Amino acid sequence: MKIVIGCDHGALELKETVKEVLKEFPEAEVQDMGTYTAESVDYPEIAEKVCKEIVNGSAEKGILLCGTGIGISMAANKIKGIRAALCSDVFSARMSREHNNANVLAMGGRVVGPGPASEIVRAWMTTEFSHGERHQRRIDKMMALENK
Ligand code: RB5
Numbered sequence: 127m128k129i130v131i132g133c134d135h136g137a138l139e140l141k142e143t144v145k146e147v148l149k150e151f152p153e154a155e156v157q158d159m160g161t162y163t164a165e166s167v168d169y170p171e172i173a174e175k176v177c178k179e180i181v182n183g184s185a186e187k188g189i190l191l192c193g194t195g196i197g198i199s200m201a202a203n204k205i206k207g208i209r210a211a212l213c214s215d216v217f218s219a220r221m222s223r224e225h226n227n228a229n230v231l232a233m234g235g236r237v238v239g240p241g242p243a244s245e246i247v248r249a250w251m252t253t254e255f256s257h258g259e260r261h262q263r264r265i266d267k268m269m270a271l272e273n274k
Contacts, residue, residue, distance in 0.1 A: 128185040132159040132176040134169040136193025137235025140243055144189055144233075147247045154251070157185065173201035180229055181207040188230040189247070195234035202230050206272050209265070214238050219246045223253035225261050 129148065133141040141158070148156050159175045161167045169192045179185040188210075192198040195212045202210035210230035211222030214237055222228035231250045233243055255261070 127153050127187070128155045128157060128179075129187050129189065130157045130159055130176045130179045130185040131189040131191075132161070132172040132198075133191035133235065134161060134167050134172055134193070134198065135164050137191035137195075137233070138164060140191050140233065140235035140238070140240070143240045143243055144191070144247055147244045148251075150248070151251055169198040170201040173198050174205065177202050177205040177208045177210075177230065181205060186229070190230055190232045191235055192232075193234055193236045195232040195237060199230070199232035202232065207269075209268070213246050213250070215242070216245050216249045219250040220253045223250055224256045225264075227255040227261070227265055 131141060131144060145156060148154050161172060173190055176188045176190055180188050190198045190202055190210065199210045199212040202208050208230055209226055209228045210232050211226060211228035212232040213219040213222060233246060
């Protein structure tokens with residue numbers, strides 16, 4: 127399973143934490159799409175790069191990080207086919223997979239510390255979509271909004 131990850135300058139350290147945690151998942155082939163330096167970058171560009179890999183089928187899931195996680199998740203959710211969940215706690219991370227079948231996890235480097243962020247990633251990586259009829263129906267309705 128390929129996982130693409132990306133961050134802006136506000137979450138460089140968090141990206142390294144996430145990459146460390148992803149090593150616990152040998153089935154995950156991780157591709158780091160940047161940014162790689164502290165130089166300021168615009169989060170929509172990172173969101174687009176990462177999400178493109180998901181919507182074109184090259185990757186299954188993505189993890190996007192910026193200072194708050196807000197801008198980068200908003201940008202990601204503008205891209206057709208993306209369901210990005212901004213999570214700062216384990217319960218939300220789990221639910222975003224179980225109920226919403228999120229294909230992108232977003233977090234804020236200035237919001238969550240390395241310990242909680244690691245647990246969030248573990249929860250998100252290990253929780254499957256529940257495939258319940260009502261959840262699929264709601265997701266179908268949500269995705270239909272892209273064409274309205
Ligand atoms: C960059 O300073 C900051 O605005 C960005 O990382 C993010 O928090 C935006 O939502």
